[in-house]
Amino acid sequence: MKLHRKWNLCLQSKVWFMLPSLVGVSIFVIIPFLGTIKSSLFLTAGNLFCGLENYRVIFKNEAFLLAVKNTCRFVGICLPLLILISFLLAAGIYRSRWMKILKSIYLFPLAVPTAVVGLIWKMLFCKNGLLNLELGKLGMVPVDWLSTNASFFVLVISYLWKNMGYTIVLWIAGMAGISENMLEAARIDGATEVQCLRYMILPGLKPTLYTITILSFLNSFKVFREAYLVAGAYPQKSMYLLQHLFNNWFSNLEVDKMSAAAVVIAAIFTAVSLLLQKVWEKEENG
């Protein structure tokens, strides 16, 4: 009887449910990350302990600071733009009879291989590309999109184009989760469409917004693939992202600096995610 009870307690324990993912996360994330922290405290050459020297070096490293600045700028501009535009488009096509077709059209960029996207960007944005051809017809001066500061906006457009469809689908899924009966009842009670949006639809889309924000934030780092294919390891300064830096550091075996930067970035990401979660939870509870 006593044994049976203990067995039941064990079964009820959440530990067993955590076990598979815990093992996976430990092997593939936690322990390698501990190794990264260790590497950040040593010099690659000679494997000598150097304390926080690598951290001091990266905060004085102009390439690192530029990459952080560009990455923050990119995320700061792209994220709000993507969330807002995709929400407006989702609201526009929700309940439209063309919704299915439009959804497929918006999702199309996701199906295009990165190599093809890179080629298309080159054809579009090079100095003698299609975009300048059209601009020339309008009497505008051709812009060297990939070799000037304009290259940053090429990156922004690329990100929005690629992720818009997916985000719209997420918004539509969130909208479909809001009860039609509840909205109907509010309208019968005299609520206007704006009031419905303000007090019922938007609060109902909060969990979706959280998901979209996190996913879009993570996807923003994938734009490197297109940037790399279009402009290589050393692109125009405004296109230079953290991934360029990490990629080049790894090629040059700058493991010490790379580890220190990775620890700093991971700390920032964790802090931002926790902050977002906290804000959300506070609003949910409040």
Added chain:
Amino acid sequence: MMSRKRFGMRKGLAVLLAGVCALTAVGCGNGAGGSGENGTDKSGQADGNGNSNAKGRYMEEQKEMPEGVGYLNDMVRLSDGGLALVDAMSGTIHVSQDDGDSWEEKKVSSAVSLLDTGGEITSMAVDSSGGVFFSYIDWGSIGTSGDSSEDEGTSEADDSSDAFVVSDDTESPISDYQECYRYVSADGTEKDLPLKIKAQNIRLEQAVFAGDDSLYVMDFDGGVYAIDMEQAASNEIFSLENNLHRELCASGDYVIGVGSDTAVFYQISTGEQQEDDETFNDFVSKELSDVSSRFRLTMDKDGKTVYSASKSGLYSHVLGGSTMEELLNGGLCTLGDPTKDVVAVLANEDGTFDIAYTDGEVDHLTYDPEASTVPEQQITVYSLNSNDTVNKAISSFRKNHPEVYVKNEIGLTGDNGVTSEDAIRNLNTKLLAGEGPDIILLDGMPVDSYVEKGILADLSDVAADLKKDGNYFTNILEAYKGENGLYAMPVRFTVPMVIGDKATLDQMKDLNTFADAVEKERENNPEIESILGTYTAEELLKVLALTSASAWMKGNELDTNALTDFLTQAERIYQAEHKNITDAMVQEHEEQLARIAAYGINRIAEELTDAQLSWIMMKVQSMGAGYVSGMDGMKAIASFSENKENGASRLMPGQMQQVFCPSGLVGMNQNTKEKEVAESFLIELFGEKVQQSDLQDGFPVNADAYDSFTENPRPEIYEGYSMSAEDGEEVSVNVVWPAAEDIAAFKETIGELHTPSLQGGTLVDAVLESGQKVLEGDITVEEGVNEIAQKMELMFAE
């Protein structure tokens, strides 16, 4: 109760995490740690490649080489059990009755006398009785009349109304000829064969006897014919037309034609072709991706299994089966030697193999069930691209150290979409894990980072050992010597040269005067297509960068003044160079490159070859510039002086002078567990035996090897060609070997080279990219320099 339960859970969690940590720690442990500090474990394994217990390997035994071999065409097993080697170049058959331990030379008298009078043997084959068939063109009797009917040796053929017809309406008699055929039986009886194959200018590529002694030949168009020697009749059985690579083999009941991506198995007894064998065709396609590769086949006694011998090794395949079985890797036998071309493989009834090479080497392969699958001691040589000198050194090292397996790891195989950056990252991962290769070919790799991070070992001792045992061009061998040691040594090097009118070359001292000279050439030759023979901005920049790239860095900073000057002068040269070049010409040029690339030849714009000589003679260009990588380039330079009045050559001037381009920059892993073996391999790599081979990848750094390297291997052969120049004039070109004094003078010049050219890397790539825009007028020189400087700024900031 609750608290005890929670405590129990925490305890369980702690134990679990500790277990995970322990497991992972074991997983992450250094493999070398498990096998001891000295890299050997209990089983005596040092390589850790998991082959410790696998046994069984074909062991190679080199047989006595027959003397006086010119160029072997085939090897056959005679009906009395002897081996016969066919040497068409000297009209000789070498026969051995003791499986290659000794050879008896049998000259085919009529073939020898034909060769003595300037004739050419186009194909030769031996049947199992020792009878010899050969096809020939009697150039000596063709003379200038174009009529070969007076040739006594072909009287029988000429009597036939269906014999080859010599065209009367051609201007050049040499372009029409009559190929004749003869069979000399084992007892010496000669018989001319008035074969009817095609009407005009036939030239056999290969002839083979099948197991039943029936004759099969392949012509230059790829048509394969069964020959009835009694009736002097031919019957086309299949064709390998449209295949860039063609080979004909016969074994037992099969005649096998090998095309670029297909093999045709024709069964003699049924007169039918076997169905396409997809597995084998895929294999053929992969093996023959380089059109110069050799690929020889033989069948087993039952005609069910085919054996192939090529650079990658010896393979077997059951016809219609789905696998290719590797019997012996090319790296473990002579097949992998880039200086050897396989000419025949024989599968013997006792399970052994005999393999013959064009230079007369015959190897006997015997299966030893007790030998390890690969030798237990192993070192790895890593390079981004395959390097022929390394392959030669591996083959040579294997013969001297059969107990060591040298694994050749290539980063860019071309069949998996891996880029050089991917390959370098993969290599870095291995190096950081302590599992890197022992020897690294550093071309295209971040050498400075590797030195800075302590990845590379100091090779000063190796260089000292080399210099103790031989003479080296130390200015090149130790060109990368720094304050802290010598971490990289070039295995070979190329030399940037320029050819043109002597008076013009005399004015060229640096890049500015180079540009002046090109502009002047354009003034003097306003109608000529190009000056240097480059058709795109990128091609021109690559040529000019050879002798200027080293000037773009001043210490650890970019020298923007040097860069501005380079782009300014490059722009001047481009303007003069491209004055007459139209878009259609560029397109035609690119199509031409694509065409020759289909033959596996990647013409590199910055290489000075006989192609540039031809174009100068054809008045398509007036000068030539680029690096010279071997005796073909030297021949082009010597031939230029021979054929062109006032033609001369000089070291190519640029922003730097006395420049050489390192080829095969080699380094050793600081953490190699096989330091002694790796050093021995380096000694072999830089040794005279390896360095004396001209593999068209550069001159030897071993000065002792230079003399053998520059020796004419076939002084008896006359080379030359004729063609029509742009103005319609008939131009004849004598291709000559450089004179002894020129070779000696060039050796002295090599001894004075001191500046290694900067090759590849971010800076050169950036200059090529932005420079192209400058030359094509998209941006100004200043904008181009700024663009490059900005990229470099990022790199330096990292």
